[in-house]
Amino acid sequence: MDDHTSTGGQLFGVDRRVLALALARMADAVGNSFLIIVLPLYVASDAVGGRIFGVPASMVAGVVLALFGIASSVAQPLAGRLSDRMGCRKVFVIGGLVVLGAINLAFAAATAYWHLFVLRVLQGLAAAFTITASLAIVNELSDPGSRGGNMGVYNSFRLIGFGAGPLLASVLLEMGPFVLPGGTEVTGFEATFVVAAATAFLGTGLVGVLVQDPDETTPTQRRMALRIWDRAKGGWHLDTIFALGLATLVMASCMALLSAIEPEVNARLGQGPFLFAVEFVALIAALAALQPVVGRASDRVGRKRFILLGLIGLVPTTLLQGVVGAPWQMIVVRMLQGGAGALVFAPALALAGDHAEQGQSGAQLAVLTVAFGLGIASGQLMAGFFVSFGFVVPFGIGSLLAAGAALMVGTQVDEATPAASPA
Numbered sequence: 001m002d003d004h005t006s007t008g009g010q011l012f013g014v015d016r017r018v019l020a021l022a023l024a025r026m027a028d029a030v031g032n033s034f035l036i037i038v039l040p041l042y043v044a045s046d047a048v049g050g051r052i053f054g055v056p057a058s059m060v061a062g063v064v065l066a067l068f069g070i071a072s073s074v075a076q077p078l079a080g081r082l083s084d085r086m087g088c089r090k091v092f093v094i095g096g097l098v099v100l101g102a103i104n105l106a107f108a109a110a111t112a113y114w115h116l117f118v119l120r121v122l123q124g125l126a127a128a129f130t131i132t133a134s135l136a137i138v139n140e141l142s143d144p145g146s147r148g149g150n151m152g153v154y155n156s157f158r159l160i161g162f163g164a165g166p167l168l169a170s171v172l173l174e175m176g177p178f179v180l181p182g183g184t185e186v187t188g189f190e191a192t193f194v195v196a197a198a199t200a201f202l203g204t205g206l207v208g209v210l211v212q213d214p215d216e217t218t219p220t221q222r223r224m225a226l227r228i229w230d231r232a233k234g235g236w237h238l239d240t241i242f243a244l245g246l247a248t249l250v251m252a253s254c255m256a257l258l259s260a261i262e263p264e265v266n267a268r269l270g271q272g273p274f275l276f277a278v279e280f281v282a283l284i285a286a287l288a289a290l291q292p293v294v295g296r297a298s299d300r301v302g303r304k305r306f307i308l309l310g311l312i313g314l315v316p317t318t319l320l321q322g323v324v325g326a327p328w329q330m331i332v333v334r335m336l337q338g339g340a341g342a343l344v345f346a347p348a349l350a351l352a353g354d355h356a357e358q359g360q361s362g363a364q365l366a367v368l369t370v371a372f373g374l375g376i377a378s379g380q381l382m383a384g385f386f387v388s389f390g391f392v393v394p395f396g397i398g399s400l401l402a403a404g405a406a407l408m409v410g411t412q413v414d415e416a417t418p419a420a421s422p423a
Contacts, residue, residue: 025158029165033162033165035196037276040061040064043064067124068377069375071124075128075129076370083132089134090133093134096126097200100123101201107193131373135349148295148298153295160288165199172191237412241368244348244367247413248344251345252374253398255341256383259380260379268325268391290338291342303351306343307347307413310345311409313339319395321395
């Protein structure tokens with residue numbers, strides 16, 4: 001894979017094709033992140049309803065948010081494997097974005113909790129194809145000397161869109177309802193769903209025009225190589241890609257704790273949806289700003305040390321979110337947590353890419369994307385359930401998990417040369 005970056009040309013030290021895909025995914029991410037802010041408030045509103053059998057509304061919101069990650073995580077290994085077998089990625093990215101756009105629009109017609117459950121599952125299944133295929137494209141356009149930087153830039157652009165979405169969604173919610181020409185009234189919720197759909201369709205167009213499958217991507221008939229244990233080392237030594245997946249799961253879980261308990265956070269800090277969106281975006285901004293820098297640094301000096309430092313940094317930055325008492329304090333702590341996450345995210349993806357076998361990028365990197373989705377879902381569920389025992393409880397649990405993940409990476413993950421093998 002050494003000549004990948006040379007064939008596409010460079011812009012700011014990054015393959016132009018990686019930048020094109022990152023730009024397309026940034027547009028889509030704007031719409032997807034709308035729902036993290038909107039859906040908990042939608043559940044708590046009079047727009048939807050249903051029997052919840054004594055379950056608190058915060059738990060319903062947590063389930064609604066988590067179903068996306070659960071469905072996506074279940075489907076991603078199969079979606080990645082299918083794109084490996086077919087030897088094409090672009091069609092999966094486009095197909096997933098089209099379905100995502102349609103589902104975003106369908107939320108406006110939902111009137112019951114079970115509608116939200118079904119739509120979130122379908123949304124997660126569609127996202128599985130987009131996530132695995134786009135990440136495989138970035139990996140296959142990279143070599144070991146550029147993979148960290150490319151992963152960092154790709155994630156950074158995607159996160160910029162993901163961070164911009166909540167701010168725009170909160171503005172639409174606070175400004176709504178809107179009266180269209182002709183006297184038709186559109187609620188703030190309906191406006192956010194329409195804009196979310198439009199951004200997914202914009203991303204579809206950008207991928208169609210700007211992105212092509214790498215020339216080196218060819219169909220493979222090899223069996224899917226996913227392992228838990230590293231048999232070559234013997235004993236109870238985890239496979240590197242699997243261990244990196246566990247670390248990614250913990251990182252995502254810590255970062256997602258806040259999103260499912262928006263009403264509780266707002267009540268505790270005496271704030272509205274806009275300040276909550278700022279707190280949410282503070283983490284995303286730090287992730288987006290630091291990942292390209294960290295990724296390039298990991299190309300030069302190795303990846304494991306960054307991952308380990310990031311997990312250690314997640315311990316205090318997660319716990320502090322449960323004890324702060326003012327919005328500005330939460331913003332600062334979220335930025336610090338985002339910085340810790342940046343030390344984990346791009347280097348972990350790059351190290352997994354270093355170990356991914358030829359023709360297996362879609363399936364093997366899906367281990368980390370699955371872990372990220374499950375981490376988001378588990379963090380949202382954990383917060384929605386444990387917040388009833390005390391506001392600090394879910395954050396304390398998250399910090400303990402981060403400490404355990406740091407110990408695991410220190411003992412189970414090795415800095416290694418790529419493990420590519422012939423197709």
